[in-house]
Amino acid sequence: MRLIIHHWDTDGVTSAALLVRALNLEEFTNLTAPIGEFRFDERIWDAIEKAEKLYVLDFNVPEEVERVKVPTLFIDHHTQPKIKNPLVEQVNPSLDGEYYPSNSLVVSEHFGIWNAWSALGVVGDIGEKAFEIERVNELLWKANLSRAEALRLVELIDSNYIAMEREAVERAVKVLLENDVGDLLEYEPWVKKAEAIREAIESAVSSVEERNGFAFVEFESPFNVISKVARRLVWEMGYRGAVVLNRNFHGKAQVYFRISHEAAERIDMTEVIARIRTLGTNAGGKREVLGCVCERDKIEDVLTIINEYLG
Known part of the structure; x- marks a missing residue:
């Protein structure tokens, strides 16, 4: 069995579709992790035990990849250490100090396959800057x-993970593979979810508090909208x-910390994550x-570090 583990967002979904198309895989299984958690759960480890070949895409879990016992291709663009596991081929431009805005671009470059999915992964990760x-x-x-339309497609694809529907995220890879990308603008299951999510985001953004040019927002919601709220605040509202x-x-509890390009010159996010x-x-x-996903009694400790x- 060929097993693909991918991140739950548009970049992860498009990276998986690009891999399937590049390798002409007729049979494969694709899984995503528990949404919001950077780990392999029992469901994934059980699948890995049955796999002949493993692909891990756009999912920054080097500690988990070190433990795999099957031949693995690990393609990523996040900052991470060099993998020591001899079964793992690690493709990551960040190891050479290169910045890639999306994993879809790394996959496309590695295999020499370029299409709209390559672009959508970028739009998904950096928005209009793409x-x-x-x-x-x-x-x-x-x-x-x-x-x-590209921005709308990202909104639709991401609606699956924002609604916390893990299996819908996994189905999204096959939806991409089986449909013309433009037709997905009217794909009803995604359209309905996106409408409900948009209302939740608007509600959260309306409660912003500003401190020294940084935005702070607190709310409670069953939707996984923290990244969308943060992007709106930084990319569109200029914080x-x-x-x-x-x-x-x-x-x-979920905590999401996003900074602008300018602030990234001063703040070492790798250090923040490690702490x-x-x-x-x-x-x-x-x-x-x-x-970050944490127990609710650790919220104040996380915020103190951030x-x-x-300043």
């Missing part, structure tokens, strides 16, 4: 997709950074982003 990249615009033009806290997310992990939290991220870096 349109500053010539290759992204070229790929969208070839697919007859406007910028607005230097955003700390977004969902105090009651299915019994746990928050010492609290026993499930945390991960990259140059400008930290995502506040140290905000």
